Amino acid sequence: MAADAVGRRLQVDALVKTYKQRTVVSGLSLSLDAGEVVGLLGPNGAGKTTAFYMILGLTRPDSGRVALNGEDITYLPVHQRARRGMGFLPQEPSIFRKLTVEENVLAILEARGVPPGERQERAQSLLSDLNISHLATSRAYTLSGGERRRAEITRTLATDPSFILLDEPFAGIDPIAVYDIQGIIGQLKDRGIGVLITDHNVRETLQIVDRAYII
Template sequence: SGEIVGLLGPNGAGKTTTFYMICGLIGATKGKVYLDDIDISTTPLHERAKLGIGYLPQESSIFKDLSVEENLMLAAEIVYEDEKTREDKVDELLSLLNIEPIRHRKGVSLSGGERRRCEIARSLVITPKFLLLDEPFAGVDPIAVSDIQSIVSDLKQLGIGVLITDHNVRETLAICDRAYVLKDGTLLASGTSEEVANNKLVRTYYLGESFKLI
């Protein structure tokens, strides 16, 4: 927890499949999934969420006909029975993600960056220990990418562990404490962002020789 870890690799490497196995969307064909030294390999998705695993998919997942506030409240109603607790949690997340000014805007009218902030806020409703972010930079402009980088870094400061995968490799490695690179479902390399970026195998099979972190 309290660490940002990147899961990188070319298309078909197994990144999204790994995410699916961790959060419980599919079962592992080999090996096991552990959370705090507890085997959760056969634990259903909703139970894993209760244990503290949050997941933000690449595809847009907000309800476009609902407002930002309503999207968060819908998630909060599943988690919290008390109305005041739900309202307080939603207000807290609106402030944390800096989306208070757009709380009444419909999902259909949000920009890519605003939509991502709303989705991240909703994934935090369950107060996760770990948050899996699948392509959080996809479909957003450069300013919004920087904004999301700051948000993810803030999650680390809150003690939330973040596992992130994205094809924007430079932007992803910039905020990672360490990273793993997959190729054809196997581990190609791991280490700090600098170690991964300078790894000969990673540069040969994934990044290219001209890749630079900055």
């Protein structure tokens, strides 16, 4: 684990969300330390995605608390959580389809305020780290499911996150790509990044997590 990752924690306490008198999430509590991979598992309709959205700030909880490195972020907007080090990879394709893989990464670096003179080097370093330098000039719409996932994770790393939430990272990709993505998640852990995963592929998820919550 990276030395600067020590002491970082995402803490969720007693989150509740109700829609039209139906409780979707009931008192969810969990913790995630930097350099740890944790699963959030459960059947369809168990509230996993709603829980993710509350942690990310996309959905407002009825009650409960979300803290990042000791700071209460329960009601902070998404962009402020991202600035504090929270990354998210949704199940749906999130890459800019008409841009090249490299342009996708450069766009995020620009949005993050990285100086122009440093962007190219940073982008090339990230592409190399995720072993997709050979895809740098490929348009995103030409990528396979596994390549797209790898490119999306690379783009997420461009935000310099302390924690990444992965929603269904194994959905829509072939078995070889699943193995590939599992390896990348291991790399994220080695970087000192905390990873929270929810996925219907329980076996593949349990193969890589340090522990799991069942809801």
